[in-house]
Amino acid sequence: MNFHGGNIYDYDNEIIDFSSNINPLGVSEKLKYEISKRIDEVSKYPDIKYSKLKSNISKYLNVDKSNITVGNGAVDIIYRAVICLPQKKAFIMAPAFSEYRKACEISNKEYFEIPSFDFDKNYFDIDFFKSKIEDNSIIIICNPNNPTGVGIKNTDIESIVEISEKKGNFIIIDEAFMEFTCDEAKFSFISNIKKYNNVLIIRAVTKFFGLPGIRLGYGISSNYKLNEKMEYFSKPWDINTFAVIASDVIFNDIDYIEKSKKWIIDEREFIYNSLSNENNIHIYKSDSNFFLIKTNKNSKYIRDELLKHNILIRIPEGFTGLFDNFIRIAVKDRESNIKIINALRSESLWIEKEEL
């Protein structure tokens, strides 16, 4: 079963896609130029060692090249990490992305999703989560979290990592949305990576660089045994030429990065302020580029009503620990944001029609 955002290919009309939480600035002009200039490179195999690609990531994150594993999207790194780690069970901080469960299923590992989000206080209850973790386990945390949008401070993450060292636990931190926090010093664990050898951080160009179609994810870890094993479980030339070309451009595209960060800060505030005093919904504060919203109607009803306005939202299928009155919306451009704000504010949305 596919538990991902609405597949736009299922719809005939031109729709505004609030279900997929991608940077709406689109593909950077510099990348378009570079691809059109270097398109002939697709007739050669990519470097099987991905040496330049790893160098580019290494410079961007300021970590050593030997810490980096590259993959065909973040999911490739998640699957391979869970397969390669020796621990037999996993504890997932929930609500969480459905692919963590699937990674455990195909690796025949037992998994437990620990609902740790305090819906009243809008934060993850780290002490509660810690109290539920068993020894010799994989721990999976998405930071900032999808679907709540909430960031977890790296000092809180460190408190989990530290108790884990003695317990034989290994921590996977999915930072796929990290750049959107616009405050990596507070949230990202990357600057700590050298201190611990029981941590893997996952990133991708999918969300912040607006490139879901290019398929490039990467892992950062000081556990060389894991890095080597993940390399062994990779397929040769798993990453395509366009992803390699992208890495030569996007990480240095300061204009795109700064414009994206300014945009996310402005639009995130605009949406939150516009919807925080509504009667029929409760919007949770977000550190990412999407919002979780609690409503007083069934999410499928809201999805279907909004589709009449050509607006597609994400309903909480596949996310453990969310009731079916939750929806998730992405932060998009101002014009689109106004459309969804108006739709969500309109009285007619909340008056359920009787079935004929």
Added chain:
Amino acid sequence: MNFHGGNIYDYDNEIIDFSSNINPLGVSEKLKYEISKRIDEVSKYPDIKYSKLKSNISKYLNVDKSNITVGNGAVDIIYRAVICLPQKKAFIMAPAFSEYRKACEISNKEYFEIPSFDFDKNYFDIDFFKSKIEDNSIIIICNPNNPTGVGIKNTDIESIVEISEKKGNFIIIDEAFMEFTCDEAKFSFISNIKKYNNVLIIRAVTKFFGLPGIRLGYGISSNYKLNEKMEYFSKPWDINTFAVIASDVIFNDIDYIEKSKKWIIDEREFIYNSLSNENNIHIYKSDSNFFLIKTNKNSKYIRDELLKHNILIRIPEGFTGLFDNFIRIAVKDRESNIKIINALRSESLWIEKEEL
């Protein structure tokens, strides 16, 4: 250990790459135009069901859409097929591509490479191969074979498939180089696919369409249980947007297809005729776009000598059943072909220098 063609990224000089057996016509102009026109699509996730991509392949091969599984290169299909099949051991017709072994290794399956090539008669001894196959096994055949270049008639393949039905065997036929035979009616098993549910055929756009960097492979099988299981073991959005765009163009690019076939027939004959009467080498007749050559020197010595001419060849590392005096060269454009022919004919190559 990487047992693939020479990685051109390891060399500083501009070299002519005879190690990688790719269509040297390069990227079709139609595809370049299509990618530059549709580059913005990379900011959307590909269709998670890859419905249009499967339709395109279905039309190209004249098989039903339900028979098709798509993957991130042919290797992705090979790995997933071997993981998903219930049989516990595999028999590989050798010499063969090293990834078949690796697929067995990561799936914890026992494997046996059966050296079946008759070097005197330049054909695969099908009866010998059949006599070695045990019941309840996976059988892997590369047709036309890499590294010998020799095609196996589909009537011979059918004789293996037929005895296999009663024995619980499943046959994987890797047809990655099939279009280069220019005689699919004689060699390809695809038109038989509906008759058997113990066969998977693998193809890719890598070799014939000159697109190793785009990463698109696909499987064709009437075993719906296997197709479903392989789908379950896939990762979401495993294939990138550019591969999907390519599928809209290349299979209908009659100019490119016809030009490639005419070229391969001409250049294959040119190289064979030019080298078939040499003293120091024996060139095997090929149905593909590369030649296996037996020499009277160690292949590493020949590789190093040819590198001085900026020519890179494939030495037989990773191919079981080849001695270390074999080399493999790709068929390239006339100008490059003349260069390697002259280099291989030159007296100086065969007079080994004494070490200082």
